Amino acid sequence: MNRISKFFDDTLLDLGRQFKWSYLPPLMVYVAAGISGLTGIVGTFFVKDYLNLSAAFLAGLGFWAGIPWALKMPLGHLVDLIWNKKNYMVYFGAFLISISLLIMYGLIIHTEELALIFSVEKWFVISVILAPVGYVIQDVVADAMTVEAVPLTDEKGKDYTKDQIKLMHTTMQTLGRFAIIGGTVLVALANVILFRDVDNLEQAEKINLYGSIYIYALIIPLVSVLGVILGSYLKKKRINDLRIQGLEYKDEHSTQKTEINWWILGGSLIFVIFTLSVGSLNLPFAQEIVFIGSVIIILFLMFKLIKELPKHLRLTIVGTAVIIFIFRAMPGPGPGLTWFEIDVLEFNEQFFSILSLLASILTLVGIVMLRPFMAKNSIAKLIVVLSIAGAILFLPSVGMYYGFHNWTASLTGGVVDAKFIAIINTALESPLGQVSMIPLLAWIAKNAPTHLKATFFAVFASFTNLALSASALGTKYLNQ
Known part of the structure; x- marks a missing residue:
């Protein structure tokens, strides 16, 4: 009983004790990114039913919409260069997101009026490109805000220890x-509520519902802007509180001025030009060329960046990034497994939406449960545990191909059937991918040079995100 109460205390109650109000501003910007999917379902159905755009056009557009994330590295360096003015980047990002949402609202409700200015396709392309540019700008600033959110001293000006x-x-x-x-959980719940009677609506009512969802979505940029305003207020309040006691405010970034790193800016520019040119030329093996070229460029930038670290820390961060890269680069079963679940196991849209919501909720639970383990153990140990867990948890999916669910259903009177196994599997598998990134981000926030925090975040996040491209390529080959 004592062990259970200690576990409960270490995971849930301790998280409450550890929470600081200074954490809230970056969390608000992150929540805004999470709820950005609110318009996803509307976008899919509206584009399919009303805009008459081809699947090939949309697939090509998907590639271009991903390009702004390639700008994460130079934007991260820009945040370091204008550290004290970085709030304006969030305002600019929020402005771009708002314009994107209002264009989509206009396309849905005032289609004919907008078509007089530009073609519907052109408006749609502008909207699809603007939103990710806004989100990537806000993302790099939110990463930097997490560094500021962790105080170096307590309310009485006493320094915290390294472990703290x-x-x-x-x-x-x-x-x-x-x-x-x-x-994403809030979005899933909102979509369930908003679309509950969609089948009974007339076409005009359905279009009005689609439009109103884009207006509701304007809360996304509003939340991020409020987060930044709150952050400024809390920082000023803390400085004043310390000043009243005759103490000085200590900040991670105030000690050293950031000089422009032309390697980062030049390398990032080459990365963007390379990705754009190869992606738009329709070359054979374009994905492979982009992946290999991207890895070479980002490894070069990492090599230049780690020279800013003390020698004893260089191998630590490279080893950490490589371990996480390999873990995230493992290929998955791809759409083949989903099709098997639809065609053979007869899972429908509603069941998949339940699985999706369940996966998000249980990822939240898993992250909270594993936090004490992450804080107390090395990254290598964490990845080994996650890898073994992932392999074991994939076994039921393999088993169902061989009829495992039929055997369990016959033993349990139909209780442990394919859907039951899928729910349990989703419950256990969900947190693994997200958890792997947390230790690397925490390490960078704590150990990266004070004048290059945002640059480190951007370059190493780009490297570990390339692992997802490697995973997608591996999955493609497996399915072929």
């Missing part, structure tokens, strides 16, 4: 992932 700061950074990054996924 490590725990606070782990908590901050855990809550960051929690906020993003929490946003």
Whole structure:
């Protein structure tokens, strides 16, 4: 009983004790990113039923919409260069997101009026490109805000120990992932409520519903802007509180001025030009060429960046990034498994939406449960545990191909059937991918040079995100 109460205290109650109001501003920007999917279902159905755009056109557009995320590295460096003015980047990002949402509202409700200015396709392309540019700008600033959110001293000006700061950074990054996924849970619930009677609506009513969802979505940029305003207020309040006691405010970034790193800017520019040119030329093996070229460019930038670190820390961060890269690059079963679940196991849209919501909620639970383990153990140990868990949890999916669900159903009177196994599997599998990134982000927040925090976040996040491209390529080959 004592062990259960200690576990409960370490995971849930301790998280409450660790929470600081300074964590809230970056969490608000992360929540805004999480709820950005609010218009996803509307966009899919409206584009399919009313805009008459081809699947090939949309697939090509998907590629271009992903390009702004390639700008994460130079934008991260820009945040370091204008650290004290970085709030304006969030305002600009919010402005772009708002314009994107209002264009889509106009396309749905005032289609004919907008078509007089530009073609519907042109408006749609502008909207689809603007939104991710806004989100990537806000994302790099939110990463930087997580560094500021962790105080170096307590309310009385006493310095925190290294272990205390490590725990606070782990908590901050855990809550960051929690906020993003929490946003997706809110979206899933909102969609269930908003679309509950959609089949009974007339076409005009349906179009009005679609339009109103884009207006509701304007809360996304509003939340991020409020987060930044709150952050400025809390920082000023803390400085004043310390000044009253005759103490000085200590900030991670105030000690050293950031010089322009032309390697980062030049390398990032080459990366963007390379990705754009290869992606738009329709070359054979374009994905493979982009992936290999991207890895070479980003490894070069990482090599230049780690020279800013003390020698004893260089191998740590490279080893950490490589371990996480390999873990995230493992290929998955791809659409083949989903099709098997639809065709053979007869899962429908509603059941998949339940699985999706369940996965998000349980990822939140998993992240909270694993936080003490992450704070107290090395990244290598965490990845080994996650890898073994992932392999074991994939076995039921393999088993169902061989009729495992028929055997369990016959033993349990139909209770443990394919859907039951899928729910349990989703419940256990969900947190693994998200958890792997938290220790790297916490390490960078704590150990990266004070004048290059945002640059480190951007470059190493780009490297570990390339692992997802490697995973997608591996999955494609497996399915072929």
